[in-house]
Amino acid sequence: MIKEDFFKNKIGVIGAGNIGRSVILKLLEKGYPYDNIQLSYNGSIFTFSALFDDNLVDMISDNSRLVNDSSIILLSVPPQSFEKIGDFGLDKDTLVISFMAGISIDKIKKQTKSENVVRVIPTGPDTIKNSCAIAGTYPGNAAADFLFDLLDFDYYVVDSEDKMDYMVIAGCLPAVYCRVDPHSNESVRDIQRFAGDFDEFIEISKKAEKLVPTDNIDEFVKQVSTPGGVTEAIISSLDQGNSLYDSLLAGIKRNNELS
Numbered sequence: 341m342i343k344e345d346f347f348k349n350k351i352g353v354i355g356a357g358n359i360g361r362s363v364i365l366k367l368l369e370k371g372y373p374y375d376n377i378q379l380s381y382n383g384s385i386f387t388f389s390a391l392f393d394d395n396l397v398d399m400i401s402d403n404s405r406l407v408n409d410s411s412i413i414l415l416s417v418p419p420q421s422f423e424k425i426g427d428f429g430l431d432k433d434t435l436v437i438s439f440m441a442g443i444s445i446d447k448i449k450k451q452t453k454s455e456n457v458v459r460v461i462p463t464g465p466d467t468i469k470n471s472c473a474i475a476g477t478y479p480g481n482a483a484a485d486f487l488f489d490l491l492d493f494d495y496y497v498v499d500s501e502d503k504m505d506y507m508v509i510a511g512c513l514p515a516v517y518c519r520v521d522p523h524s525n526e527s528v529r530d531i532q533r534f535a536g537d538f539d540e541f542i543e544i545s546k547k548a549e550k551l552v553p554t555d556n557i558d559e560f561v562k563q564v565s566t567p568g569g570v571t572e573a574i575i576s577s578l579d580q581g582n583s584l585y586d587s588l589l590a591g592i593k594r595n596n597e598l599s
């Protein structure tokens with residue numbers, strides 16, 4: 341695929357929160373035409389203010405117009421908000437790329453009517469803005485992979501959707517390592533336990549260590565903690581004094597509750 345052809349796609353971003361905005365800003369930085377992107381949000385005044393600051397106000401649309409106009413739809417609403425959007429009525433070929441934790445491809449296909457659904461779980465919005473995001477994606481898809489390359493994702497195409505559960509917690513590791521020392525014997529042991537089910541876990545964990553910021557740590561953790569989401573569940577378990585292993589399991593449990 342060549343860039344000029346890809347850039348002709350109308351992209352609709354449903355949920356212009358932390359992840360949605362960071363993706364849009366990275367696309368613009370890479371030269372994606374402003375007029376070919378629409379976005380929606382849920383009316384928060386804080387989000388409007390952030391959109392204003394980022395000069396994205398002219399992209400604001402509503403879900404039904406955005407769904408009608410777009411050939412690629414990015415879903416970046418909280419998992420709890422997805423069902424409330426209602427039926428999309430898409431053509432079966434419209435590419436839907438979901439950033440949501442927990443919500444299965446099956447469920448997204450049923451609600452959108454698209455048969456062309458890809459899931460991706462990246463590390464947080466700052467890592468996207470800084471071109472150092474690590475991501476897991478399923479299944480492989482040429483157009484989606486083109487987009488992930490454009491966004492500078494270091495991505496792993498996993499071989500089953502179940503593995504996305506591990507990728508969801510792997511994506512939380514930069515925030516987790518703001519709270520626990522990844523080099524302690526306990527952490528090394530706990531991370532190795534997950535590698536039994538997901539080979540790449542140790543490699544991703546090592547990369548995640550490098551994504552821990554040196555300052556504004558609380559703000560970083562806040563930005564990657566979607567309210568009611570998986571990172572929040574892991575951090576709250578760590579704050580209660582549970583081990584890294586048990587806290588990551590709490591993250592998988594929360595992911596399953598959201599699905």
Ligand SMILES: NC(=O)c1ccc[n+]([C@@H]2O[C@H](COP(=O)([O-])OP(=O)(O)OC[C@H]3O[C@@H](n4cnc5c(N)ncnc54)[C@H](OP(=O)(O)O)[C@@H]3O)[C@@H](O)[C@H]2O)c1
Nearest residue numbers: 355356357358359381382383384387417419440441464564
């Ligand atoms: N944050 C991370 O590090 C991270 C990493 C990997 C995956 N994810 C996934 O990415 C998704 C977004 O996370 P986030 O941290 O960006 O959350 P967020 O900052 O809370 O953003 C979610 C956005 O969705 C909007 N929204 C809610 N209901 C909507 C609706 N019906 N129609 C249109 N927009 C709607 C919200 O609008 P308002 O602003 O008006 O409320 C908000 O702007 C989640 O599913 C999460 O699981 C997040």
